[in-house]
Amino acid sequence: MSCLSRRHILAGAAAFAAWPARAQPAEWRGVADVAGALDQCHAVMIHQHGAEVFSEAFRGPEIGTPVPIKSVSKTVVAALTGAALDRGEVPTLQTTIGQLAPGLIPANAEPGVSDISVENLVTMQAGLERTSGPNYGEWVSSSNWVANALSRPFETEPGARMLYSTGSFHVLGAILSEITGQSLLQQSRERLGAPLGISIPPWTRDPQGRYLGGNEMSLSLPAMIHFGEMYRRGGMWDGTRVLSEDWVTRSFDPVTRSPWSGLRYGYGWFLGQSDGDDFALARGYGGQVICIVPGLGLTIAITSDSTRPARSVGYFGDLMQLIRGTILPLARGDRT
Template structure:
């Protein structure tokens, strides 16, 4: 039985019926959580913040004129959604699996003058940023998006490593996956996203940027509301289930979260579109977009967190991410399962 509420107490108790026969109990130090939320809002770029515990939204805040029901540019957090789409395509036999060479899926979109090693690049290599191709991000980004054919440009860049070697973060990898999904399914990435994620989750997915050939940008420039992102975070927290329906396999979620390499930018582990770190001695899985577009899933605390931030330069990169993670760690510490 829950203890009676007493005015002034800093502990708030939530008992929510889960799919298990028993009830799960979360204890939240509300004073500590609220203090961390205030500090999150004082970070230089913060626009919105959502925190849910056991599926119950306990924080819904906006700053600088922004709200959680307004569409935000989620930047490279889009890569986390592309990863989900690949998993759904594998489940539907549109893609054979993560070991399938991407050239098999791209068909006529593959130029004739590629390096022979490109034939060894698999779907999994692209998901984990281990293609071996020269990056299209960073200083190469502007030239890549100015090219007349993004797929061809990405595939004909020099091989600077072996497929499966260390992580080289590149949005071109994610865009190749968007092109592969389009070619293999005969449908646009937008149509797949709306059909497989948007409609089942009850979220709106607006059209976003396309390349010169009409392929939706894989891994950047998607627009979603923070509330929609929270539903995606909850889908992963609940091992692919939404309203009792299995939308995404638990196996794919575990494979996506499994560490395969490490980021040279923030030293965190990386799987299929997901980073992994430890905060408050707890494993945290997160997606990260330029400027501070972030989605955190903390399974041990039955907790999900979404933050959106100013998407315009300068972003302060990993330094700003560390500031956010420090505040998020305090939010996690304020919640005890």
């Protein structure tokens, strides 16, 4: 499977202001027919080449209201990791927990925990037993979420394969707070919210007061679009560099693969391809989605009922069919 190339990213960054959407806005009403029929889907917003071509709330909160984005939060924390790397606060992605924040490692951690790298965490390849899925409730009921995540047994060597775990991103968020002296909320607002012109409300904190890394953030649909568009434009927004082009490009290089969806995974983004077009996907429980397709100048944001599951063979599969079967053909226009 190919990944999003530097050529695609540069094309998206250079052309967003000049290219018209290939499909006229009226033609995008087909999205409403498909998405509106999905009773779990709340709202969809689509931008192509920098212009809004579709926006509708079918149910749930109004479009401008911040809503839970669930594990799309992981992609936000990945962006903050890139911001710290750009600033030299994280020397390299191979820098380890032991080098950056040894005080976070509990005394009962297995040998080797200190050698887990930033890249292992941001790709969810730490190798430690997962805190997500059936382990999530026990994890968030513990008295110290960072220590609990780091004291789990190794299931595989770090870097060997993806073990989807919110604990990996919570540890990463705690490291970012340690090395910057700022909470994840402060970093999110200053390094992403301010340049993107979006509001980021406070969210869940652990018993030590650290904001949860990788879950429970809230963004409005337009804010999700701004975030996705910034990545599509190679880290730029409204003439301001938010993230380095190098970080954005590297984020879309596949490092591992999801054992459930089969999609590849980079730095906080799931990566796939549909009829020759590469896409990057931020995905959250219940069907919260940011999808960018740089080759088509496309950014999609979807919000859904966050209390209901969205499995790859269920509702998330329906959303992927919406994207692949309805939205992308419209975006291709003269190519279909």
